[in-house]
Structure formats: structure tokens, C-alpha cells
Amino acid sequence: MTSATLRSRAWKLLEMVTTPLLPSDYLDLVSPLRAGADLRGRIEAVYPETGDAATIVIRPGRGWRGHRAGQYVRIGVDVDGVRLWRAYSLTSPARRQDGRVTITVKAIPDGKVSNHLVRRAKPGTLIQLDQATGDFVLPQATPAKVLYLTAGSGITPVMGMLRDTEFDDVVMVHCAPRPQDVIFRNELHDLVADKRLRLTEVHTDTDGMLDISRLGELVPDWAERETWACGPAGLLDAAEEHWRDHGVQERLHTERFRPSIVVAGDGGEVTFSSTGKTVDADGATPLLDVGEESGVLMPSGCRMGICFGCVTPLKAGAVRDLRTGEITEAEPGVLIQTCVSAAAGPCDIER
């Protein structure tokens, strides 16, 4: 018998000891970051970067497989008791000695998670983690010349790169409203002082928005540079067009933040994605009825919101609770009670 089968038998035996719970339910009480546990992290420190941005130092659990500079991680944070998931770029170098990682978060207006992390997160708090992911990363072969083109919090994945890998010739063009809004400004200026970086700050409050067609004035050899760009969609769209017009699009790598903007309306097109049906629904008919009327086999129960027998994943869009008017937006893991929820705009129900 191999040690793996032995271990799995021992685990089965342990499961018999703890049924109906699992051994991990007990182990989580004492060692939530152990190997084999669901991946979590512990917030160890929170450092303010600017007036509305902060760096969160996280000790990931033993199951963390590491990351490459430029990647992002999804984290699950409990805000007012509700678990919410968001993705943030990792700003720490990939091989940080102490095994910790950092994300740097800018509080956006009405952002539940970002404001919580920047202003209220406390050291010692456990958060949920996914493995790092994303292909906005540096290549294995070292490029001779590099350009980083960033705006606002778009600097975060690039900072992860800057801290991780040194190149001989690096230029950065970064846009922010005012000097004090530039995240990592001191560190960037230190790099400049050490002649490891050439930096152009564009302060859009005084200088106006960056005009990509005039990028050549700031970085004359931009077309020869391997470029990583991250920032708002407008900047990236313009950059992609500019690089394509000059026939060098293969040198441009972009990372787009896609904040899912759900416009809550009254009724909408409902997709039952497992069945492949799409129907129009008004804002007053419960999704359970909408589904049943269009021939989708829906789980059902009390039909008045008390038995939780009809809960179903909401894959996309938003729904309105017909009792309270509360809007629920789709997020991974969000389940809705179809008997008391109606479409609030287009939505996708897993049925």
C-alpha cells in the first residue's frame, strides 16, 4: 500500500469520527492556514499609500502556489457580515522572502470591498483566497527596452513587475489627477534617483488627459519598446489603436479592469443557461413562474420565500427581492430565491 492510499484511508477513518462534519471543520478552528485547508490568507498589516489607497499585507495559507509578477488574485472578504469577492493585482515581488504577498487597493466611490479594505480592514482578519491568475506577465526572454504605461490604480500590476524584475532600460508614463494621488510615488522616485527607472508623471488635473498620439514626445522610441499598459478602458482603447496604426501591436500587452457595472432596471431578458432558454420577463413576476411558464424544470417549495427550497445560482445580471425591493447582483456563489425574486434587468439563472 502506498503512503497516499494509507493517508486517504486514515482520512476516511477520521471522517467517520467526525461525521456529519469533516475533520477539516475541526482543524480550521486551530489552523486555518494549514496545508490542505481551503485557501485562505490572514491580513497582517495595512499601510496607507495615498489618501484613498492602501497596501494590504497578506500571509497566504500553505496551499498558496505563488504568483508571477503582474498577476491578480481574487479575494473573499466579509463586509458587514456578507462575503464579497473582488480581484486585485498583486504588488509584491513573486519571490518575497517572508512568504507574504501584498495587494494595493484604491477605494472607489461606493465600492463596498475597496472602502472596507482601505479604511476598516484590521490585521488578524482571515480572508478567502483563490490562486493567483492572469496573463499580464513578463516574458521569459528579457526584452531590451521596456515601457510601462499606466493610469490610476492601473499602476498596481506594473508595480508588481517593477519590484520583481529589473531591466536595463525602463520607462514609465503614469497618469494620476494630482501628485499626491500617485500610488507608490516615493518608491518610484527612489528608483528614479537610483537611475533604475525613467518616469514621466502626467497630472491630469493640471496637464489634462494623456494624448496617446503625442506619446512620441514623451518617449521617442516607444515603438521599439515592449510595453505593458494598464488603466481605464479609454486609455487602453486608444493605446491599442495607436500601436496597431504603427504596426507594432505585438509589443503591447494590456490588462483591463472590468468592474461589472450592473444597471438595475425593471424586468429584462432572462436566460436559463443550463436549459438554454431565453425569455422576456417583467419586473413583477417571480423568476420561478417565469421559468416554469417557459418549460424550465425549476426547483420549488413554499412559493412564498420561507422554505429556501428554490434557491438557484444567479450567474449574471441582477434581481429584485419582491418583498423588500433589495437588489442582488450576480457574483460567484450568489444564490437567489426564485419564488420571491424578479428580473431587475437582464439576468442569467443556472437552470
Next chain:
Amino acid sequence: MTAIDPTAHLTAEQIEELGRELDAIRDEVIASRGEKDAAYIRKVIAAQRKLELVSRGVLLFSMFPPAWLIGTAGLSVAKIMDNMEIGHNILHGQWDWMRDPKIHSTTWEWDHVSPADQWKHSHNELHHTYTNVVGKDNDLGYGIMRVDEDQKWHPFHLGQPLWNFLNACFFEYGIAAYDLELGRNLSKHRRKNPEFRARAKAVGRKIRKQVLKDYVIHPLLSGPSFLPTLAATFTANLVRNLWSHSVIMCGHFPEGVQVFERRSIKGETRGQWYLRQMMGSANISGSKAMHFMTGNLSHQIEHHLFPDLPSNRYAEVAVKVRALFEKYELEYVTGPLPKQVFSAWRKVFRLSLPNRKPEVETPDREQELVAA
């Protein structure tokens, strides 16, 4: 069904107004649900797990009487917490709003022989929707007892004090049989139904796992304390069963609780549904510890009005609900545990016999109808 309807003094408009006032109470709690509530349930779950671990640890030495006593008491409390404040309430979806997949009605499983999904159907869906409607809500006497004068008497009911006692001792098995609708499904024809067989199999699996854990593995782990540990886990299960049976009997059986006819719920409005929950449930008064150990089912009336509100909020809701009872001149049935248990048992005994003096009651009732 009492001859005199205790809600007869309410107009249809008043009943709908009552419904709106109850909705407002519900909305207020929902709007203020947050971090404190989440911290509460997590704390309770952690405490339950630690208590169970420690108790089972102590029972490894249960050949020493003090260890047996402490371990058994601890395990009894841990099992009661698992079933009542944690299991019952999570399975109601009271904590689904936290979006924590580990504390969610769709994933939770409890230390009980009835699988969570079967119990959710018979309890959340049937019992809570059709509370106290004769013929629809089988919780009324669990299909083996007569708990209202209007239910037909049968010589079988003579034994119901005994059935009720046995049901109390082995309550979790009673619930599992009830969730399976065993009585109905054991007929030759229904036994073969594949859906029933799958559900029966699931129950069998849970029973096997619990029996193995409580009566084989843990005693074996105790080595020389095998027999005392076996006795301890048996006792803990018995205590848990007796306790939860008593608490649950107090919810709908005591004197003063109304039952309803099947036709009375036809076309029921939201206000009428609320009113039925109010008149069909009874509370237990007592200390905070008492409310906790009953899984806040001591606030049965509030639980039946708002089965999906977090249990830790029922106490504050109860104050407002009670004020509504007074405003609308309705009877709020409550009392300390011994009184309510006694009241429920007295009913079980009384209704094991056929109704008394039917020849007097019938004309009385007719007169009332004529008067109305």
C-alpha cells in the same frame, strides 16, 4: 378547532394592516443584519465544536465516574446546540445572506439521522407553509397522535401517551420516519417507488454513520472505557431527543393554540397567513440561556412569522410582535417550560380518549352559529 374564533373581532382591513406592520418589523431586521450577527453564528458554531471535542476527549476516560458525568453533560449540550440553535436555523436559510458556503442551507448537514434536505422539505416547506392546518401539516401529532378535538378519534389513540413518550426518547428517528412519510410509503405499492427508495437509502446511510460514530468508533477509541463511553453517547442522544421533543411540543401543542381547517386557507392573504402563524404557535418564557438552548424556538411565534430571520434577533422582534398581539387583542400563548410541557402532555392524554359530552357541545355550537 375552537368553537369561538379568537380572531373574529378583526376586520379584513385590520388583518391586512397587521400584515403590513409585521412586514415592517421584518424589513427593519433585514436592513440591520450585519457583522454582529455573522460574528454571533460563527462564535456559536466554534463553541459547539470545541465543546464536542472536549467532551469526547473527556469521555476517553469515562471509566472514571466524574469524567463520565462531565463528558456526557458536555456532549448532550453540544448535540442540542448542533440540532437547535445551529442546525435548525441554518437549514431555514437564516444565515444564507452571509454568502459563506460553509454556513449555508444548501450545504449544511447536522448530527441527526434525518438528512438535511429531507427535513428541509417536510419542515420548511410543508410545516411552515401549512402551519396547523389539519390534513396538510403533519407536524400536528406527527401523524400518530390526535391533538385536536376535531380530529376523528380511533381506538389506536388510546395508546398515544405511550407513543408520544417513545417518540420523545427516539425523537430523531421519529423525525426521520416522519420526513420519509414512512406510514404512507410502507404500503406494498409505494415501497417500490424509486424516489422513496433513494430517500430511504439516504436515511439508512445517515443512521449507519451516526451509529458507527457514537456506538462503535468513539467507544473503541476509549479502549478500556468502551462500555461507559457507549453509555455516555447513548445518554447524550437520549437527552438531546427528550429535550428537543419537549421544546418542539411546546411550539404548537399547548392549550390555547389554534388549529385550522383545510378550506380556511383557500385564497389566504399575506395578512391572514401571518395571523394563522400567530394563532397557531406558542412561546416558552425564560432566561437567555433557555432561549439559547431551545435554539430560540422558545420564540416559536416570532419564528413562525419570520422563519428566515437570524435566530439571535427573535428576542428583540418578540417585544414588537407582542405589542401587536396586544394592539389587536389577540392571545399571546406563552409560559415557562414546565407549564407548557405539562399543558401539551395533558392534551395528549385528554385527546387519547374520545371527546366528552358530545351531546351538549353540538347544540351549543349550533346556537353560536345561529347567533353569528
